[in-house]
Amino acid sequence: MTKIRFKYFQVALLALLLSACASVPDNLIDSPHVRLSNVQVVGLGFDSQTFLLSFDVANPNPFPLPIRHVGYGVRLDGRRFASGETASEFTVPANGTTSFAISVDLDLLQTAPQLLWLARDGSRRDVSYELEGQFAVGIPLTPQINYRDTGNIRLSASLH
Numbered sequence: 001m002t003k004i005r006f007k008y009f010q011v012a013l014l015a016l017l018l019s020a021c022a023s024v025p026d027n028l029i030d031s032p033h034v035r036l037s038n039v040q041v042v043g044l045g046f047d048s049q050t051f052l053l054s055f056d057v058a059n060p061n062p063f064p065l066p067i068r069h070v071g072y073g074v075r076l077d078g079r080r081f082a083s084g085e086t087a088s089e090f091t092v093p094a095n096g097t098t099s100f101a102i103s104v105d106l107d108l109l110q111t112a113p114q115l116l117w118l119a120r121d122g123s124r125r126d127v128s129y130e131l132e133g134q135f136a137v138g139i140p141l142t143p144q145i146n147y148r149d150t151g152n153i154r155l156s157a158s159l160h
Helices: 002-028 108-121
Strands: 033-044 048-058 065-076 079-092 097-107 127-137 145-153 155-157
Touching: 033 127, 033 145, 048 065, 048 079, 065 097, 079 097
Parallel strands: 033 155
Antiparallel strands: 033 048, 048 097, 065 079, 065 127, 127 145
């Protein structure tokens, strides 16, 4: 009978430790600082435009953050510009920074008012942006890490 109680104690202790481990990363990982560093027009078509969104990421943690997936939403001058999810594999060094970019194809018929405004005004003046999203990290038992930022940016073009 003592062996059975000891086994129950071991199972209960293991369950307690596993549930504690599952919540530890959420408390120990500080959210990275993400900044929209560039919005670049890289392609113009009859019915679509392609933009390259570049981001800088600063990791305030004393360990590297292996990023496996990025969710993002971008508003320019208060208007919804782009949102989505992409598999992106990169690592932000401990207490360091890195950059990554996402290519976004926009349907001209659905986004014509925003794109016309952006093409007209975005390269002549700074435009406010709002950025929010989440990173899925390659650390076991770690939930997604949310990020949010606001700032100003100027549109650039690299059409040949």
